[in-house]
Amino acid sequence: MIDIHSHILPGIDDGAQSYTDSIILAEKALSEGIHTILATPHHRNGKYVNVKEDILQRVEELNKTFQEQGIALKVLPGQETRIYGEMVEDYRKGELLTLNQGSRYLFVEFPSNSVPGYAERLFFDLQNEGLIPIIVHPERNAELIERSDKLYTLVKNGALTQVTAASLTGYFGKNIQKFSRQMIESNLAHFIASDAHNVKNRTFKMTEAIEIIEKQYGIDMIHYFTENAELLIKDKNIYKEVPERIKKKKFLGIF
Ligand code: FE
Secondary structure (H helix, E strand, O other): OEEOOEOOOOOOOOOOOOHHHHHHHHHHHHHOOOOEEEEOOEEOOOOOOOOHHHHHHHHHHHHHHHHHHOOOOEEEEOOEEEOOOOHHHHHHHOOOOOOOOOOOEEEEEOOOOOOOOOHHHHHHHHHHOOOEEEEEOHHHOHHHHHOHHHHHHHHHOOOEEEEEHHHHOOOOOHHHHHHHHHHHHOOOOOEEEOOEOOOOOOOOOHHHHHHHHHHHHOHHHHHHHHHHHHHHHOOOOOOOOOOOOOOOOOOOOOO
């Protein structure tokens, strides 16, 4: 299995702090059946700046370390960029890194509580540039939970989304878990990934999430998500269904 979102590169964000941490994360990943992982460090989130060249070099170093240690996990480069107005310009300048370096797929993170007013326009511009924005964990964004039509519109206009495994398992609470399911049921989810930062409170949860998905939606849904991750790293077109609006329930049910 391929995990397309992780903070396994050591010492550059709030993920792994040392090579030891990276190795511990790698072993946990392997134990969950992950053989390939994208290292997607935070970029311009107000705390960390990690430009393309830097990430590429560090991924190479980490792969070398893993090889030396006999750890059979392949690390591919990526980046988790917090949305900002000059993304197209900076992509042209070579600061932004698409997933697996050179694919069309670009991670975009929203602030946790809101969606900037310029998001729709920026996504249009990114797509005009030949890129395909993937919104990371929209199920954890307070505004999108409240106004799911915004997410629907972005997806309808060509954006993709990545749901975090731990959201499905309930780690971030019932609301986020419920919204994650609604996203899957409304064809608004295209990838499941770990966003693993460490093996304590922000670990993989991929096995657990996959069990939940299989139980609720069947094995075909597992194939859909795992194959999409494979298509992504090959820069091929992914599978997607026509998105639907999430229907608001009239009463509070026990789900
Ligand atoms: Fe992340």
